[in-house]
Amino acid sequence: MKPTFFLKRRSTINYLRKYWSLYLMLSIPIAYFIVFRYIPMTYIQIAFKRYSIVQSPWEMPWAGNNGFEYFIKAFQNLDFLYALKNTLLLNFLDLLIGFPAPIILALLLNELAFPRFKRFTQSVAYMPHFLSWIIIAGLAKQLLAPTTGLINVALNRLGLGPIPFLNDPTHWVFTYVFLGIWRNVGWNTIIYLAALTNINPELYEASAIDGANRWQNIWYITLPGLRPTIFTLLILSLGNILSSEFDRPFALSNPLVNSVSNVISIFVYRYGIRGLQFSLTTAVGLFQSVVCVIFLVAANALAKKFGERGIW
Amino acid sequence: MIRSKRSKAADYAIALICVLLIIICLLPMLNVLARSLSSTEAIIRNEVLLWPKGFNFSAYRLVLTDSKYTWSLAWTAILTTICTVVSMVMTILCAYPLTYRQLKGRGFFNTMILFTMYFSAGTIPHYLLYKDLGLLNHPLVLIIPNSLSVFYMIIMRTFFYSIPDSLRESAEIDGAGPIKILTSIYLPLSKPVMATLALFYAVGRWNGFSDALMYMNDRKYHPIQLLLYNILNAVTSIEIQTQEGFASMPGLSDTIQAATVMFATVPILIVYPWLQKYFIAGATLGALKD
CATH class of the missing domain: 1.10.3720.10 (MetI-like)
Structure with a gap:
């Protein structure tokens, strides 16, 4: 087991040494997608909650009708x-x-x-x-x-x-x-x-x-x-x-x-x-x-x- | 190539239809151009069709001496330049690493990015996020949130794929790292597609207004399209004057509206012929499936 483990680790190190810059480049657009596309998705829960300006979406109280109050209202x-x-x-x-x-x-x-x-x-x-x-x-x-x-x-x-x-x-x-x-x-x-x-x-x-x-x-x-x-x-x-x-x-x-x-x-x-x-x-x-x-x-x-x- | 039996008459009929189409495409612009150069009396008497009557530049002079309008033009030009550069950098940073087939996690990143193309949180979650980030009414809200288009990134990547792997491999043997390969092989070879995408991004920013309408209350940072919207929806010249500060006399609103429309259109009409040969190639690349 040991030799393959070292071999694997060495190949991982080699891989990273060769390609670390690719991950560095990619990290910027990935951060962009997380911040501007995925984090807004966590705000979707507001649809099921009573909006309150002082609370974060996670803390807002649930809306009536099992959370579907606003869909019914719509x-x-x-x-x-x-x-x-x-x-x-x-x-x-x-x-x-x-x-x-x-x-x-x-x-x-x-x-x-x-x-x-x-x-x-x-x-x-x-x-x-x-x-x-x-x-x-x-x-x-x-x-x-x-x-x-x-x-x-x-x-x-x-x-x-x-x-x-x-x-x-x-x-x-x-x-x-x-x-x-x-x-x-x-x-x-x-x-x-x-x-x-x-x-x-x-x-x-x-x-x-x-x-x-x-x-x-x-x-x-x-x-x-x-x-x-x-x-x-x-x-x-x-x-x-x-x-x-x-x-x-x-x-x-x-x-x-x-x-x-x-x-x-x-x-x-x-x-x-x-x-x-x-x-x-x-x-x-x-x-x-x-x-x-x-x-x-x-x-x-x-x-x-x-x-x-x-x-x- | 052997052609089927074709009647000459049908060929000319098709050409005639195309001439009609060209007229339909150009007519509105010629009409508005003519109105912008005409005297107000001629417009009120409905004499202006495709050729200006009572030729004068007073509407243009009025628009160009209005500091609000010229500032808006300048600001939109600055904004468009910054946005195009930021967007191109983002697009390349995203597309280039994903062309490496051996990149670990590539499938995950691809799925993560493509998913955002089909499902979006919607306007209000984005609005609330910008509010929490302090981006509302900050000029950056017009630059960052839409700086990367997945669709254009795919076009870029498709083009990168068409560059043979052997080129990259031989450079790797010579000891070049990914960044060196990007700057010395991929970017020089991708000039046409980069020109296309830069044009798309620039036109998108120049023409865009909904983000400014929703997220930017400071009129100083309103792009030209939003100012234009306010001018066009002011019914009378007095309203233009009160809304957008144009010093104007009654009856001038039509020519002013025409002149402002021409001002916002002309930059696009100027770059259009130059970049035409590029964007067709770009638009068809986008049609390819990954």
Whole structure:
């Protein structure tokens, strides 16, 4: 036993002598993750406790109803129920309209016969992704203003009445979805275009010999080639069905459309950070995180059942 | 490559759709640019479409002489620079050790890091932590808490993986330690991906405002986007004046709003073409599975 023990110890010492600097480097990001990602998780218990400003989360007294008092309160809160409904509605519309958009654009770009023009189109289409939601909201406000905006001025000249794009709840929902597409459709094609380059060109040569037309090429070669990518992104989108962006609804909303623009993240901001109801909003945040994980796991399992790779 | 039978007409139809898309992408910016350079009377009379009417720079002059706005621009530029440097250092420190397959505990660290991508404590626990750490209303709250993105770290690591192990091994035989290998082999070879990630981090910071909205009450440290939000949501020019201190005359609010939007957009439009060739490579690397 002894020789191997020494050998092992010597190899450990050698290993550490060789690689100690790696651990030193890694210690900084690991400390970051512990402090800024894992320690906040210990604060989650506030959801089950009565918040008190003078006590640490460990010392706070438990909330009523076996600790679920604030979850029950959340589901009795009309503002929260509206936020839940709005989150689901906006994410569902994003998925329904926004998810296929980059696939269609990628197919379109793939069929574009002029390479230099294709590159130019791509450059222009990626650009909105780099604009903040505040800027996009600013652009939208100027462009879609009821009387002075370019779009409504043009509609007026065509004899169509002004459309309240940002000032009426129903119109706002679609403006919200459209602006999301406007910002991200080009950017999201990148992944699909990369996947398209992996399709074996021999398939197209074979189909040409068989006399396939453009639609048949798309349907039988291009789309099946995109299938794994589409599924992976679909899983991620489904996992995000209850997640809520903050920047986008916050920047685009205005008092006239609060009934549809208040999503969960804005509810948490208003009730938690501005309203100081920490237990209630921590409970809401926990509910949201847990549902997101469940959706993600479920979507991943479903994809695997259909014979796709999944995300893990 | 043999191409299928394709009709020329369809090719031109597709090109036409793409032209329309380009117009839709650029139209809002051209319109706002035109408004920012127009006279207020022309805007009120709805004459400004894509070309400025009554060309003048008064809105820009007004914005640029406003100390609050110029300070906010300068502060955001400083903040963006610091954040980008800190984030890049953190990303490299995290990604590089994890590329060593023989590193003990690598699996544990990987799981620990990836878990944070799927489950987050939520806004309020983070807020309360910053409060306990004394970070609330401190400029560091805009720099440290989101300095490392797991997603970008994975992109970095994927790129590091693509550098052949044999390069590293031969350097190890020559007696180079991990730090020497990082600085003399990995970093010089990773310039494109580093440019991409630096761009992503910089744009994220330049465009970000929610952390400042939630954790920073001191208006002095508000980044440009938050100031812009306040300007854009002020209904009248008087409100702009009272809220953000713009000395302005009635009716100017539209051109001022347009000019401020242009000011916050232009830095991004300037760096965009330069870094374009890098970020596409970076964005596709992120699509790869570990």
